[in-house]
Amino acid sequence: MGWSKFKNTDFSKYHSMFVDRDEIINLFKDEYKKLKADPEYFKVISIYGIGGIGKSYLIEKLLEIPRNDDFDSRIITINMDIMHSADIFDNLVKVRKQIEVSCLYFDYSLILLWDIYKIEKLDEDFMRRIKGNFLNALNMVDSGLSFIYPSVGFENILTLFRSNILPKLQQHLMQPEIFEEIDARFQKSPQQLYEFMPHLLGLDLANLAKKHRLIAFFDSYERYLIDHDDWLKELIGSVEYGLFLVASREKLEWSDNKEELYPYKLEELPTTQTEFILKSNLSPIHYKLIETIINKTQCVPLFIELAINIYKRISAENPNDISTEFWMIKEKSDFIKRFLYHLPKADQEIVMIFSVVRIFNTDIFEWIIRDLNLNCSVLKYYDICKLCLINMLKEDDQFLKLHDVFTANAIKFISDSKKQRILQSYISYIGRRGLAILSQKQLSILFRNLLSLSFEIDFTISDTEYLCDIFFVLYENNCSPELYEWVVKTPSETLSAFRKFVEIIYIEKIDAKKSYELSLNFNTSYLLGKHRKSFDLIKNYAHAISGNYEEFSLATEKMFYELNSSDIMCWYYGKTKIYYADHLMLHGKFVHALNIFEEYALELEEFPRKIGDYFEVKKQSAHCRRFNMLLDEAASIYQRLANEFVNNKGLLVYVLTNLCETNCYFHPDIVFNIAPHAINLSEYLNRPKEKAKIYYSLAIANLHNRNYNVSKQYIDKSIGINNEANYPSGILFALMARAYLEYAQENQISVYTKKQIKSILKQGLVYQYFELPLCIMKRDDDTLKQLEHKYQWVNFSYTVKQYKEFLSAISNHFHN
Structure with missing residues (x-):
């Protein structure tokens, strides 16, 4: 309530204002x-x-x-x-x-969601404690996990839990059907499990409440x-x-x-109590004002505090004006006006400005006073901190917050144009400096604050551009499962275009066709400013996923050549480069694609916040090398990424999968070593496409040991998963593994397999360069010469040599 910040009086005198709430x-x-x-x-x-x-x-x-x-x-x-x-x-x-004991239902769900919603509130120490509590509880039912704690990973806990421990819980107080419901919801979508979390934590608290x-x-x-x-x-x-x-x-x-x-x-406070407080702070000669203050504050503690503050300031400056001052006040909100009036002029202006933005810290304070050319020192911040009605934000003690009742009234005295200018300064701080120095949690706080400010202030196109910049940083880093809700449930008309834009982004993850249909009806994308390019990119991407890849390729190429390096922090900048280079790679233009990936990687060295783009360009550059059979180089990049992102399982599962896809050609033992962990991760994170790729990699790896039956089983599993996921590229990878199997066994590829491969290549118009290993297995030298010039290979001779060595390794009858 701001009482602890009131430095000019003895705080103990105010205790009775609250302590005497006897009834409650x-x-x-x-x-x-x-x-x-x-x-x-x-x-x-x-x-x-x-x-x-x-x-x-x-x-x-x-x-x-x-x-x-x-x-x-x-x-x-x-x-x-x-x-x-x-x-x-x-x-x-x-x-x-705040709960020291294990909360099995909630903890189990939290471990499942750990990598999907990996944000700062789920810090490593907290998750280690969660893991420890979880294991301790499981050991109580003779799980046999104690010998591997604390080295056991989350995904291994879940595997052991599902296979060995869940049945034993039927003999104890827990309800296994709850865990089954958790798994079912997680398999459908992490969001469904997230929505179940309040109930699960309630069940765990119920178990606690039975003992305490x-x-x-x-x-x-x-x-x-x-x-x-x-x-x-x-x-x-x-x-x-x-x-x-x-x-x-x-x-x-x-x-x-x-x-x-x-x-x-x-x-409101009882009149007698209010009278006692006022007598404790007013001089006896001014007791006649007590009735006036009681009537005009209506005994609301916040306004009593302001009244006393005003009284103290006038007493120090001009005690003869005290009576006149309180007769000028007609209603409660006038106390705020008079409080501001009696501040020193510099303080008055600053408090008015920061009543617009509500939440700030010393860095924001310094930025705004300089940006608005205010005639005051940054040291004034410490004077402002001492004012009543300003408190530390309980969510983060680096921020101060003005009382919202105060700000709601104070901004009435500020013109719309000035509010607009203050907002512009505030949001430019967050979008320019804040993105570089603030934590994800702090950015989340300020982003939510900006959404709340939209009820009072109209956002310009420039403001919306910054808002998009902040949103994409939070979005790319999975800052919170509520991010979407924060935006779409903000009914402010000034953010309607931004709100629809965010809705299109999120729906694309669930239903690309619906996202594209929504984008066709979005007629105000111009209000997004420079992020209209982000909208166009997402719109075209959703259209491509719906089956219009060539159109997406043309649109992305046009956007790529129109990029401006000054927009590097914009979401569309990196995504346009990545999408365009990926398009080139899928069409066999490897050298061009590799140059774009590596040039962008160099740009990113100065922008550590764009960690998602850094991961993507490194991974894609390794893909380029892998498709050219530069396998040692590719494996080296994947391994570095695995080491750098070992604590982010959502990204780690990709590179472990890629390491399997790379090493299956010449290092099968590495695949056999990595695959179990990679499969566990893919199941844990519900990533069927990665699991299918690991299976086709295992199929190829088993060809080296002539385990043809095992290889066939893995190929069938891979095709089955990819069919369920409607992932034709994954089916193509598995069919290529089948072609290698048939060649290893029969020295030729069956007509049926060749027909299936050609059908997918014809449909997708991508991965056409898989013609190369097929051509080598058919010993078609004329076509081989044509392929050398049809695609932009990094080193065609080396690629052919590698394929031939691989085919020789898996087959007893290959001849150069």
Whole structure:
């Protein structure tokens, strides 16, 4: 509430403002006694009231009751600043971090989602503790895991759990059907499992509540999505036992049964209490003002604080004006106006400016005062910090936040043009400097703040460009599963184009055809500014996936030659280069593609934030080498990527798969060594395409040992998975493995296999250069000479030599 920041008075004088909330304090004490007496006790107390009424401080006072008691209880406290109620995943993790024992259902799901939603709130230390708790709980059911802890990886835990431990849990208190539901949801989509998380954590808390009395405090709660299930209701409803306090602006409407949900409206302070506080801070000669202040503040703590602050400032400057000052105030919001008026002029302007942006730190402060040419020192920041109504942001103590009741009133005194200019300075800081120095968590905080600012300020095209830049950084780094919801559920009209754009991006991952149809009806892409190019790229990509590859190739080529190096931080810049070079590679223009990949890799050395593009260009440059049978070079690049991204299993699974695809030609033992781990990862992350590629690689590797039956089984598995995934390129890879198998056995490729391969090559118009190994196996020297000039090989003679050596290794009858 800002009381701790009020430096000009003795803070202890204000304690009675909150401590004397006797009714609610006594109510809580009574309910706490019932909780201690009854292990099956359950109640939610909904404390609600207007902003500034004292809810947060009341929660802190109520917390002291169980904390000062030696009764065996477990206390959970979560503060959800109003705009951060949207980050459901973050709040669930905050709850989980306060529980020392294992939460099997939630932890199991968290491990599944670890690589998909790998964000800073899931730090390595926390996940190590999760893993340790999980293993300890499993050892209680004789899982036999203790001898491999702590080296066992998450994916191995899951494999062992599913095969050995889940059946044993039927003999204990856990419910195996819950784990089956978790697996089923994860297989359908990670999002479905994520939406199940509040219920799962509630079930785990229910197990905790059977052993210890549970008390949970949720401050500053706000239901974020009106048309969605209430995640906090789901969490608490699944616990069944305990005492829960939820402080919010609005009354909770979860139940009409007061035995389950007791609503308590926090009213204004009693007049007698307000009078006592004012007498403690006003000179006796000004006691006649008390009635005026009581009437005009309506005994709301926030405005009482402002009144006292105004009184102190006038007393120091011109005590004769005190009476006149308070007669000038007509309503509560006037206290904010007068508070600003009595600040020094420099402070007044700064507070007004930062009431527009709400959240800031010293770096943002310095940027804005310089950008707006304000006549003050950056040291003024420390004076501003001492003002009442400014607090540290509980989500990140590097940021300060002005009280939202104050900002909502203060910005009324600022012109629209000035608000626009302040926003422009703020968003340019985030989009230019912030992207380079802020953590993902801090960027998330400021991004959500920008979305909330859109209700008050119109975003220009330039503002939207920066907003897109920030969004793509968060999107590329999987900052939060709620990122999509934050955007599409922001009803501000000024962000309608940005909102539709984000919807098209996300739907493409699920349904490319639908995404393309939406893009055809998107008529305001010009409002995206430079990111209209990002829109065009996504639109054409969705169209390509829907079966129009050539059109995508032409559009991407045009965009590539129109790129400007000044846009390197823009999402479309890197993706255009990668998509275009990939198009060249798939059509056999290897040298050109390799040059683009390697030139962009050099550019990226100065932009470490674009880690996704760095990974992609390195991987694709290795692909170019692999398709030219420069296998040692390719394997070296893949291995470096595996070492660099060993802690990011979502990326690691790709390079382990690629290492199998590369080493199967001459180093089968490496494939046999890597494949089990790679398969586990592909199953763990639900990546069937990677699993299918590993299988075709194992098929080729087994040809070296003449294990033809094993090879055939792997080929059939690979084709089956690729058919289910509707992945024709994967089928082509497996068919090439079958061609090698038939050649190794029969010295020729069957007509049926050749027909299937040609059918896919004809349909896709890509990977045509697979004609080369087919031509070598047929010993067709005339076609071989044609292929040398048909494609842009890195080193044609070496590529042919490598294929011949490979075919010689798997076959007893190959002749040069």
